[in-house]
Amino acid sequence: MDVKLTLSPLENWIEGLDQPLVISGPCSAESEEQVLETARQLKAHTNIKVLRAGIWKPRTRPGAFEGIGVVGLKWLKKAKEETGLLTAVEVATAEHVELALKFGVDILWVGARTTVNPFAVQEVADALRGYDVPVLVKNPINPDLQLWIGALERINQAGITKLGGIHRGFSPMSGSQYRNDPSWEIPIELKRIVPELPMVCDPSHIAGNRTLIEPISQKAFDLQMNGIMIESHIDPDNALSDAKQQITPKTLAGILDRLIIREPATENVDFELRLKELRSKIDKIDSELLEVMGARMQVAEEIALHKKEHNITILQVNRYEEIMNDRIQKGKSVLLKEDFVKHLYELIHDNSIKRQTEIMNTEKAAGETA
Ligand code: PEP
Ligand code: MN
Numbered sequence: 001m002d003v004k005l006t007l008s009p010l011e012n013w014i015e016g017l018d019q020p021l022v023i024s025g026p027c028s029a030e031s032e033e034q035v036l037e038t039a040r041q042l043k044a045h046t047n048i049k050v051l052r053a054g055i056w057k058p059r060t061r062p063g064a065f066e067g068i069g070v071v072g073l074k075w076l077k078k079a080k081e082e083t084g085l086l087t088a089v090e091v092a093t094a095e096h097v098e099l100a101l102k103f104g105v106d107i108l109w110v111g112a113r114t115t116v117n118p119f120a121v122q123e124v125a126d127a128l129r130g131y132d133v134p135v136l137v138k139n140p141i142n143p144d145l146q147l148w149i150g151a152l153e154r155i156n157q158a159g160i161t162k163l164g165g166i167h168r169g170f171s172p173m174s175g176s177q178y179r180n181d182p183s184w185e186i187p188i189e190l191k192r193i194v195p196e197l198p199m200v201c202d203p204s205h206i207a208g209n210r211t212l213i214e215p216i217s218q219k220a221f222d223l224q225m226n227g228i229m230i231e232s233h234i235d236p237d238n239a240l241s242d243a244k245q246q247i248t249p250k251t252l253a254g255i256l257d258r259l260i261i262r263e264p265a266t267e268n269v270d271f272e273l274r275l276k277e278l279r280s281k282i283d284k285i286d287s288e289l290l291e292v293m294g295a296r297m298q299v300a301e302e303i304a305l306h307k308k309e310h311n312i313t314i315l316q317v318n319r320y321e322e323i324m325n326d327r328i329q330k331g332k333s334v335l336l337k338e339d340f341v342k343h344l345y346e347l348i349h350d351n352s353i354k355r356q357t358e359i360m361n362t363e364k365a366a367g368e369t370a
Contacts, residue, residue: 179208
């Protein structure tokens with residue numbers, strides 16, 4: 001697939017914006033106090049650089065809280081002046097773009113419900129022409145990589161090079177543990193096609209609940225994403241939108257502390273040499289393991305013949321019990337967990353029984369025809 005995007009690396013977007021990019025703040029701006037207090041607490045408990053807030057909310061059904069509108073931009077500006085945090089909002093129309101830029105918003109994002117509509121994306125792109133503002137494009141709600149790429153291309157063709165993607169998951173068919181299915185293969189494929197495209201994960205909208213935010217964030221970093229966007233609120237349970245998935249700034253601080261950011265690779269020759277050495281050890285041990293396992297299976301076959309000769313059943317519960325207990329104890333002495341050894345012997349034993357059954361039946365058939 002031929003995708004040509006002209007992109008600026010994340011570190012050139014805005015002075016002071018470092019990797020990983022962490023964006024947090026309420027799903028929706030609700031009141032001046034809520035926006036300011038969230039910003040203050042984020043500043044006090046974390047070292048994130050960007051405050052988000054939804055100003056215009058695209059709601060699935062009419063009648064839900066549809067966003068506070070332009071007055072919220074004033075609160076964001078105030079929060080920025082007081083805390084020094086950069087600000088980010090969702091834009092869905094040309095008017096949103098103009099107003100957000102007028103109030104000094106630093107980063108814009110295109111929401112999932114907008115990305116699905118090329119007319120709307122084009123309107124946003126046309127309004128962005130001539131500005132040098134970072135724009136993040138969320139994946140469309142349906143798992144359509146082409147549509148996501150198309151939206152990125154439209155914005156890029158309007159001259160926006162500080163461009164990135166936000167992975168927020170895809171509407172699930174049914175019965176998913178996620179509000180939006182992560183389908184990780186889609187952002188991974190986008191990263192493969194356009195490796196230099198900065199990618200931010202939005203665990204809040206993938207999870208739809210608080211408990212899954214941390215593991216999704218860790219996974220995003222382990223898949224080499226460049227940042228995360230997490231919704232936070234001073235009083236999550238009473239949030240006017242997405243209450244179940246919002247967390248307090250303090251909870252966010254705990255999550256950020258625990259996340260492990262690993263390096264994708266290293267130039268370090270010693271590291272590579274040692275890794276190679278360890279991998280060849282593993283290869284050798286695996287060969288030995290398979291040989292030993294093969295030998296064990298042969299003995300099991302001999303046992304089958306022996307039992308057959310003496311008309312004895314394949315399964316002897318006492319013996320199985322004895323093996324299991326003994327191997328679990330032996331496993332413990334070489335630091336193997338009980339659960340692992342138990343699973344391993346269930347597999348081995350099951351296979352052994354299958355093999356013995358085959359042998360006994362073949363033997364029987366052979367005996368009958370003789
Ligand atoms: C949001 O970020 O608050 C939002 C509306 O998200 P999405 O576009 O991913 O649904
Ligand atoms: Mn939300």
